[in-house]
Amino acid sequence: MAVDPLLPGTSSVREDVNAGLGSRETKHLVRDQVFVALLLLLTSVGLIVLGALLIDTGLDGIPSISMDFLTSFPSAFPEKAGIESAIMGTLWLMGVVALVIIPLGIATALYLEEYADPSKWWNRVIEVNIQNLAAVPSIVYGILGLAYIVRGPLDLGRTVLAGGLTLSLVVLPVVIITAREAIRAVPPSIKEGALALGATQWQAIWRQILPSSIPGIATGVILSLSRAIGETAPLILVGAATFVAFNPTSLDSPFTALPLQIFSWISQPNEDFQALAAAAIVVLLVILILLNAVAIWLRNRYQRRW
Amino acid sequence: MSAYDPRSPSTLGAVTEPEQTPERQAGDPGVPGQVPPIPAGEPHAPAPAVVHHDVVDHAIEKPVFETEDLSVHYGGKPAVLDVTMKVPQKEITAFIGPSGCGKSTILRCFDRMNDLIPAASVGGRVLYHGIDLYAADVDAVQVRKRIGMVFQKPNPFPKAIYENIAFGPRVLGMKGNMDEIVETALRRASLWDDVKDRLKDNAFGMSGGQQQRLCIARALATNPDVLLMDEPCSALDPISTGRIEDLMHELKETVSIVIVTHNMQQAARVSDRTAFFIVDLSAGEENRIGRLVEYGPTDRIFTNPHDTRTEEYVSGKFG
Numbered sequence: 138m139a140v141d142p143l144l145p146g147t148s149s150v151r152e153d154v155n156a157g158l159g160s161r162e163t164k165h166l167v168r169d170q171v172f173v174a175l176l177l178l179l180t181s182v183g184l185i186v187l188g189a190l191l192i193d194t195g196l197d198g199i200p201s202i203s204m205d206f207l208t209s210f211p212s213a214f215p216e217k218a219g220i221e222s223a224i225m226g227t228l229w230l231m232g233v234v235a236l237v238i239i240p241l242g243i244a245t246a247l248y249l250e251e252y253a254d255p256s257k258w259w260n261r262v263i264e265v266n267i268q269n270l271a272a273v274p275s276i277v278y279g280i281l282g283l284a285y286i287v288r289g290p291l292d293l294g295r296t297v298l299a300g301g302l303t304l305s306l307v308v309l310p311v312v313i314i315t316a317r318e319a320i321r322a323v324p325p326s327i328k329e330g331a332l333a334l335g336a337t338q339w340q341a342i343w344r345q346i347l348p349s350s351i352p353g354i355a356t357g358v359i360l361s362l363s364r365a366i367g368e369t370a371p372l373i374l375v376g377a378a379t380f381v382a383f384n385p386t387s388l389d390s391p392f393t394a395l396p397l398q399i400f401s402w403i404s405q406p407n408e409d410f411q412a413l414a415a416a417a418i419v420v421l422l423v424i425l426i427l428l429n430a431v432a433i434w435l436r437n438r439y440q441r442r443w
Numbered sequence: 444m445s446a447y448d449p450r451s452p453s454t455l456g457a458v459t460e461p462e463q464t465p466e467r468q469a470g471d472p473g474v475p476g477q478v479p480p481i482p483a484g485e486p487h488a489p490a491p492a493v494v495h496h497d498v499v500d501h502a503i504e505k506p507v508f509e510t511e512d513l514s515v516h517y518g519g520k521p522a523v524l525d526v527t528m529k530v531p532q533k534e535i536t537a538f539i540g541p542s543g544c545g546k547s548t549i550l551r552c553f554d555r556m557n558d559l560i561p562a563a564s565v566g567g568r569v570l571y572h573g574i575d576l577y578a579a580d581v582d583a584v585q586v587r588k589r590i591g592m593v594f595q596k597p598n599p600f601p602k603a604i605y606e607n608i609a610f611g612p613r614v615l616g617m618k619g620n621m622d623e624i625v626e627t628a629l630r631r632a633s634l635w636d637d638v639k640d641r642l643k644d645n646a647f648g649m650s651g652g653q654q655q656r657l658c659i660a661r662a663l664a665t666n667p668d669v670l671l672m673d674e675p676c677s678a679l680d681p682i683s684t685g686r687i688e689d690l691m692h693e694l695k696e697t698v699s700i701v702i703v704t705h706n707m708q709q710a711a712r713v714s715d716r717t718a719f720f721i722v723d724l725s726a727g728e729e730n731r732i733g734r735l736v737e738y739g740p741t742d743r744i745f746t747n748p749h750d751t752r753t754e755e756y757v758s759g760k761f762g
Contacts, residue, residue, distance in 0.1 A: 326598035334611035335588030349601055
């Protein structure tokens with residue numbers, strides 16, 4: 138056996154490698170392909186399950202979707218029942234959520250990114266808590282909403298405002314986290330440039346940093362809304378009604394929402410109501426896909442490479 | 444707040460006659476690529492007479508900046524110590540020296556950009572036309588409104604070219620025709636002919652050299668009397684660099700310029716005066732302290748330096 142003069146003791150390894158140069162196509166390529174096939178299989182398991190669910194729901198639900206379905210109120214008779222009050226309730230809720238989370242989320246993110254001194258313990262407490270709050274189950278927020286918003290200090294009753302505020306609490310941590318990321322993505326040199334021109338910190342933030350981070354913040358807000366739109370548990374706890382035969386007219390109206398309507402119909406024994414639930418799920422999915430599409434479009438359209 | 448008095452003892456005290464230079468005997472030239480040793484002293488003690496000011500510099504009438512024992516500490520550790528110098532008006536002053544010698548740190552004291560680093564603390568005094576920039580009643584924002592700054596990497600705002608220039612004047616609340624202000628600033632930065640037809644285009648579409656000249660124009664739009672430039676050409680190609688150097692020669696008719704540069708040839712080409720900084724390792728490898736070694740007319744610094752370390756640096760033996 139030849140001894141490699143440069144690396145004594147490695148000659149056998151070297152010979153293996155040299156021998157392997159010729160046989161690579163047989164042994165290694167097969168292994169590579171098996172691994173890729175395995176990965177594809179595992180990926181497709183998730184996709185197939187999701188696809189089957191969508192197709193099943195679509196087959197059940199799409200025949201029931203009509204203008205009448207979209208413009209009728211719930212009813213004890215399945216052929217007359219519709220989701221107008223649920224859609225309107227959901228829109229009202231989303232309006233409240235948007236009005237609450239946009240200013241609160243951006244303000245908190247700006248404070249934490251631009252003003253908070255991370256060496257102070259209270260700022261670290263805020264930061265850790267926001268991270269943790271994002272992982273708290275939404276039903277816990279429902280209990281909180283029931284205790285402090287519906288009853289307790291705010292005492293708003295089972296109204297659109299109470300439901301919207303509760304949903305805002307659910308998604309606020311996510312809004313704050315995504316807004317912080319969007320603000321952090323603006324390079325410090327932009328802020329330096331503005332400050333060097335004699336801008337105050339507020340002018341630098343308001344005229345340069347915030348406009349540059351708006352697309353990222355908007356994406357985060359839309360994704361948060363699309364999470365809030367599907368939330369059911371907190372709304373059940375704050376006592377949203379499931380049978381509401383009128384649209385909300387103000388912030389203190391009683392209300393229902395799409396996921397609640399679905400939940401209520403699913404629990405009916407009558408098969409026809411099951412089909413209505415499937416139809417409402419399709420409507421909710423379409424709204425969700427539209428919201429997410431807007432978010433993706435915003436991100437791609439305004440994404441900036443610094 | 445006192446006006447500069449050329450005979451005041453505090454400034455005269457720092458003058459060291461070129462003939463009395465102890466380092467010259469001490470210095471057999473150091474190993475190339477290494478910082479020559481500095482005579483050992485107690486750490487934190489004043490540097491052992493390392494400053495070789497030219498007497499001429501102390502005769503500068505009405506300096507735009509005057510520092511007295513200016514020191515900067517980061518988190519309690521000294522970064523630059525005991526810089527005493529005068530920066531003349533309507534001239535180009537270059538700061539040169541190896542990495543970590545504190546030249547950028549000193550530059551950033553001149554418009555209080557160090558305030559943005561919470562751990563940084565500034566000692567000594569910086570006088571701007573006789574006004575102490577770090578006095579309790581001086582607002583950093585007001586300082587920066589009078590003193591322009593250009594950074595190492597071009598940092599235009601992600602907006603239209605026009606909006607980039609208009610930002611400063613708007614923030615200042617400048618009165619007058621904004622179109623004229625923008626045009627004047629772009630002309631002064633000799634950028635007007637390049638961009639006059641695309642003022643509404645995003646500044647990110649410009650070349651790196653144009654972006655840097657846009658940043659110069661942006662700084663000039665507020666009519667500062669000083670322009671601080673922190674290695675403005677380090678990210679640019681030689682042709683863009685040449686245009687910016689030409690521009691600096693035109694600008695010095697109206698503006699005082701202080702430029703930090705890694706590039707000795709650039710300092711030699713553009714500057715009227717050169718300050719040479721060094722990294723002092725006498726307090727240990729972890730305590731790198733920047734110090735001003737020699738300051739004087741650029742010709743003399745490059746042809747007849749009084750300090751061996753300056754001589755070795757400008758002749759390319761280290762750094």
